[in-house]
Amino acid sequence: MLQGVGALALLSPLGEGFGHDQAKAGAQVAQQEHAKPTGDDYVPITDPLVKEKLAQWSDWKFGLILHWGIYSVLGIVESWTLCSEDWIKRPGGVGYVEWKQRYEQLRTQFNPAKFDPAKWAEAAHSAGMRYLVFTTKHHDGFCMFDTAQTDYRVTAPDVPYHASPRANIAKAVFDAFRQRGFGIGAYFSKADWHHPDYWSPLWATPTRNNNYDVGKYPQLWKRFVDFTHAQINELTTQYGRIDLMWLDAGWVNANSHPDAKAYSMDVPWAQDIDMPGLATIARRNQPGIVLVDRDVSGPYENYRTPEQTVPDKPLPYPWETCMTAGGSWSWSPHDKYKSPRELVHTLVGIVAKGGNLLLGVGPQPDGQLPAEALDRLKAIGSWMQVNGSAIHGSRAIAPYGEGQFRFTQGKDGSVNAIWLADEGEHEPPANITLRSLQPAQGARLQVLGADGELTWKQGSDGVEVALPPAVRRQLAGSLAWTLRISAVQA
Template identity: 60%
Template sequence: MKPLRLLLTALLCAAPFSAAHADSPGDYVPETDPLVVRKLEQWQDWKFGFMMHWGPYSQWGVVESWSICSEDVEWCKRPEGEAYVDYVKRYEQLPTTFNPVKFDPERWADIAKDAGTKYVVFTTKHHDGFNMYDTRQSDYRITAPNVPFHTNPRADITKEVFNAFRAEGFGIGAYFSKPDWNNDNYWSPRWATPNRHNNYDTRKHPEMWKRFVDFTHAQVGELTTQYGPVDILWLDGGWVRPTRNEASKDAAGVAWPQDIDMPAMTAMARKNQPGLIVVDRAVGGRYENYRTPEQKIPDEPLPYPWETCMTLGDSWSYTPNDNYKSSRSVVQMLVDVVAKGGNYLLNVGPDANGELPPVAVERLKEIGAWMKVNGEAIYASRSVAPYRDGKFRYTRLKDGTVYAIYLPDAKETKLPATLRIPGPAPAAGAEVKLLGSDATLTWRRDGDITVVEVPATLRKQTVNAYAWAIRLPGAVTSN
């Protein structure tokens, strides 16, 4: 992934962007396979996901693979005074010291479950081409003889992660980088590697590109046949696409296509995993089953399935002393995303020993405490007009229940004594309640406003919540 290094210090300070494209070109193409459609519905019910960027690079605390990419951008920086070629050679030796002896995927799964997340997306291979699973296509893998961890009974890390999370009822997502900077048929040693793209014209050397395509298909075949049920194939590296790559603000494009034959690869993967969601992110077209705005939240609901992917800290992978977002800001962003019809995928990078950073674990625990009380307003919900109004965000369930979720300001510790909730009206005679309490609240309609009175005792009992959810049974569900 491209680390934007955005520090979100307040709710929704994410940069605005085009709702029509959400980082992808062209119009969204709806899926027609009924098994995939059904899986997408299930995925939309999960709402809250857990992501991990992890690999040998975690030993250095650098930005995933990006420091070996020869581009003059912030996230590709290397130490001053060291030649690029020398740095890459040192980087490529990182697997020989990678020995995460404290790797405990069951603990990861417990932490993620306690946080209220319902699906996991794990980096099986990042752009540097190091495989966190037992691939037979490359020696650059966690189970290779020169990797100290290869003798560990849990050396096939992807298998262990998937099994541990699957045992806790999680949906399983395999992050997979389409570009592979370690593969000689992507970054050929015959030429320099000026940027993130493959370093030769695929039109002049079609045989070389075909070898890379075959390699990629074989790896996806392994992941979809040898690692149990997989729900999501989450493909990164959107510059690998069938059309030519135009120049962008991040890096010069290339004049040739990088077509990895998504139709054949998807057909093969879905033969192995019927109903598999395929996310060819930032490419658009029929193989991007949902779109993935990165490190940002749309201003308005999007007319297709989507997922904001965002870091808990500033970095996707482990960085010592990372700056972690507050639990309050994460909860409020989750609410805002869900109210607009999206999913929220929250990333934490394990350290070199295989442990989740203590500060991140504490944040996840705090988020989970809020979700235990308010999760019914999040899971299996869909958007409902007006989506947001002032401090309120709205979600709806299929039975007609609407939740108005109040997002307090930073210094606002108690729910107001009187709530004036615009929009959907509870059914006549409905019992309006605050989640976490059995008390029935007094309410009335005042024009288009639902006026709810909150007793002082209840305001005191729910002090310092990150957000408060009010259940409005039988409310209007059209949007």
């Protein structure tokens, strides 16, 4: 916190609400890059190694995404203050060109002396998370890995942290989480606002898009594509096993928009990053790697990522809700976190519909996870320690939910009916009724975290299950309760 406050004082008076308000705006607007794909245009996986990896990812169910970069020094919304779009608000009195110069100098203040990725991995593992997505490079182009393609990187001599044995931050993070058994995902922005062949210094930068017609200047775009492919090659050869390549900046794609209006979020020309070539590099180096070309339908969007939202119903393709634990993807000193109850219920609701939850937390500029974020992870972990077997490795089962129940199915055929506790509901009711699912003859019913089997009978309104007082006392205070049915009627 002190490092961030010092940087604020040095650079400009942002004001208390600046970072938090920008973060909320960024979380809302960044997902509106262009028209989202529909279920009809999802391309199923055919590569058997990718299918196997995607099945593993589906079993993980719960992951952590970490947005960390030089923007964290100020506690502002990722890279977005560099972007000249009308929803972006920079500090009062600071012009765009001056702000861009100041922003890029943040690298000279990035010195996370308390960075210990093993502590991050332990907190995430205890929360019941099973995979990680880490920002190797956001749209600003600052690389959190030791790339040979640019000096705009965390290991450069002008970055104070470059002398640390953990200076190659992406490698340190991946190694620490891999040691805890995590699946490893590399977030990588296809846009790069620092690269002179994406935002050329010859022209202004009116939007997030590249700022020249690639048809008129193909040599510039070719250099940028080669640069991007070289970085993908580095990440997939020098950083151990990578399970997911999580590609952001969906506006960088092979689609043209001939009717694009000036200063809109589209440009007439295609920003073709050569995804077939990129995929060939990634899968040559990491056979079976899952590619997530976000919001670009086609063979390289192996699963889809609804952002900050939970679909109303199950989706006909693999999917993952990416959602912030607070209001911001990156660290904001005034962020407000969702309650443990909301987070657990969100996780249950997503998994019941067949999706994964990728929960976002922004590390502080000193390298620590925020105390409130750690509190939320600890609370989720306490619930997952009892109920995690109803989440990990589960599958959706119709009708997915009923009243306060949400349903998941284990690979052994058992069904979990997860009761979402209402606000102020500190223990489950003495009697509950299931209308949608019928236990099979001889099925055993129990509540996870409580001793003994439960009695049940067929009533006029459904299956009636009695919870004795001793069971209810054992479950008191939980955010949700899991009734496990060993088998249900088909």
